Amino acid sequence: MSVLLFRQRSLVLPLQSLLRTYSTHSNIPDFSKPSTLGQPHFLSHPHIVRKNEVTPGISLSEYKSRRARLMARLPESSMVVSVAASVKYMSGEIFYKFRQSSDFWYLTGFQEPESAVILESTSGGCKTTLFCRGRDSSKEKWEGPQTDFETAASVFGADDVQPIDEFPSVLKSLSGYYSYVYADSTNSSKRGRQTKSILRYLTSPSSSRNEYDGIIDALPSAKRKSLAAELAAMRAIKSEAEQRVMREAADISGRAHAKSMRFTRSGMSESAVAAHFEYLCALAGSQRPAYVPVVASGANALIIHYTANDQIIRDDELILIDAGCEYNGYASDITRTYPANGTFTGPQRDLYAAVLSAQKALISRCSESAQLSLDALHRESCSLLRVELNQLGFSLSAGDLERELYPHYLSHPIGIDLHESKHFQRGVPLVSGMVVTIEPGIYVPPTPLFPKHFHNLGIRIEDEVLIQKDHPIILSVAAPKEIADVEGACKGSIGLEPY
Ligand SMILES: [Mn+2]
Structure with a gap:
């Protein structure tokens, strides 16, 4: 299903955004220059702000x-x-x-x-x-x-x-x-x-x-x-207008993720991928990155907030990109992990599939009727990941998962601020209109405690989820995450327009 969605979106949306950015000749509406206000307004910036x-x-x-x-x-x-x-x-x-x-x-x-x-x-x-x-x-x-x-x-x-x-x-x-x-x-x-x-x-x-x-x-x-x-x-409950802006912000970031997969080549610096991502977001109208992006190749992905982004990408490595734009006042926040050369190795694929399976199961529980809090979902993420890792041959002792392999929290609310969590009650069930991230990850340090073929792999998959009464809506759907879609985006075989 996500392949189909991705095809449709990638064909339609870039054309719209190009028209918005480059409309010329008789399409340009009347407007005054310079503006008479200290910010965009319909009379001076009709391409950004609508009447009313x-x-x-x-x-x-x-x-x-x-x-x-x-x-x-x-x-x-x-x-x-x-x-x-x-x-x-x-x-x-x-x-x-x-x-x-x-x-x-x-x-x-x-x-x-x-x-x-x-x-x-x-x-x-x-x-x-x-x-x-x-x-x-x-x-x-x-x-x-x-x-x-x-x-x-x-x-x-x-x-x-x-x-x-x-x-x-x-x-x-x-x-x-x-x-x-x-x-x-x-x-x-x-x-x-x-x-x-x-x-x-x-x-x-x-x-x-x-x-x-x-x-x-x-x-x-x-x-x-x-x-x-x-x-x-x-602010925790987003209005319909806010939901629309957040969907647009996530679309811009999601498309930039897909194109950055296509752009990445081994031998390139992580900073080139970061620059490409930020360029695509800015071109689509984003005012600024919502945070310093993480572009972590290979073992750098084990550093949760890796932002140096200055090493060379090797052919057999995974790239973890945690990046999102701010658009019209709202943040977006998406993480994807993909192979530099476009094809997952066996262990990379197995570990990726484990994280993806847990992530999808968690998203399916993101509804008001499920009556789950972020704390409950986080506990759920630990048990889901534990089951997945056991199936892959890990033998986990108490605390291994939370201390070593998955040391961060599952989620945070997002909106005008990237982390709208200072006063957010993590113990209270989610309700319709909230937008939260769902971002489980596994980061395997090179110690004899864990199977050798998974050493130095770091994988996180993060989506933004809008809570509805009986079902979740994934706002960040433009970023590929199924294995076939990710490999397709890396190789350019999914309907991305050429550069
Ligand atoms: Mn996040």
């Missing part, structure tokens, strides 16, 4: 309903504060491409730095106050357009828009008025507690962001609540 959409694929009414649903979850007399990400620097004044903070983006769709939002409950629903930079011709001459206050109000559905400089004082006065303030300190990352004082010292004491952290940190603990925990519960 705030960000690609997500409408204004969806953003408004997210804010209203959030306020409806919270107790009376609550306010919500969320701030934009700050620009990060590679060295000196050399900045990285900006990426908006996920929660702020989920609530507003606003893509400029130096902005913030405050939400308040009203009798009619929710009052949205957006804070942003507004127009600044001297800055815009260098950095490009910034959205003006009036346009921001209409495009993002804000009831009020104010200069970002006003944000600290407005926040201070409103936080005195409400009983609960749902917010997250921008210093509350894993290492944030230790680095906080250093950060304060290094950054300008007058910036809105520092004042924000100061105000939030000074709130009494009974008043201050975690916004991230509330939004995690909402």
Whole structure:
């Protein structure tokens, strides 16, 4: 079945994406240049954003309903504060491409730095106050357009828009008025507690962001609540529009996986395969990789987060690629393992078939009606892999599997963030609308404990699965994974268009 699906998709989708990217002559719709907003908009970027959409694929009414649903979850007399990400620097004044903070983006769709939002409950629903930079011709001459206050109000559905400089004082006065303030300190990352004082010292004491952290940190603990925990519960369930964007992101990554199999040759550097994958994703419209890709040949695959990607691929090796793009605000995450020369050896094929069999059995249990949690699925993955390995002649002692051969967890939720798991409850059964990865793997170290012909093989197969009531939907179906499909994609015998 997957061969058939793959054929159909590969014939139809690339043509569509080419038309989208290269439409010429009379097909080009009218649009203004440069844009008058600080981000893509229908009037300037009709090839990316449709009418009535705030960000690609997500409408204004969806953003408004997210804010209203959030306020409806919270107790009376609550306010919500969320701030934009700050620009990060590679060295000196050399900045990285900006990426908006996920929660702020989920609530507003606003893509400029130096902005913030405050939400308040009203009798009619929710009052949205957006804070942003507004127009600044001297800055815009260098950095490009910034959205003006009036346009921001209409495009993002804000009831009020104010200069970002006003944000600290407005926040201070409103936080005195409400009983609960749902917010997250921008210093509350894993290492944030230790680095906080250093950060304060290094950054300008007058910036809105520092004042924000100061105000939030000074709130009494009974008043201050975690916004991230509330939004995690909402973000875990994807709307139909989000599901469509995630399907597109997974399609782009899945097709790039198939073509990277075809592209790979022994003698090539792992970095060439990584570059090819990223090029294909960017060409299809992806804004950035969702994470640093893993392109691990041979024994490098035993390093779970191998990202050096700088060794030469040998003829008889397997390549493990864990790579996915971010597309229109949503991450994708796919792993495939394939033979460099297009044909699995006997042991490679046996071990691959074992992991694939477990992976497919696990995916078939990904539905709301199965009432399984991620923890339950992970336990299931251990027992399935143990049975498979025993059939291949492994004699496993207690702990061998979890400690040596399969040292990672089966799954994580995915969406705007690659790992949406910080507040995700792994012990609670999955429900419709969740998207999780299913990624069992086996990595055999060269020790006498394990059969010699499997030594130094590392295999992981990872799909993104959308949970439905009675069945799973595999979003990453464009990436081949059946043995015949993988070998076919490597050799180019499945309907891939020629280069
Ligand atoms: Mn993953």
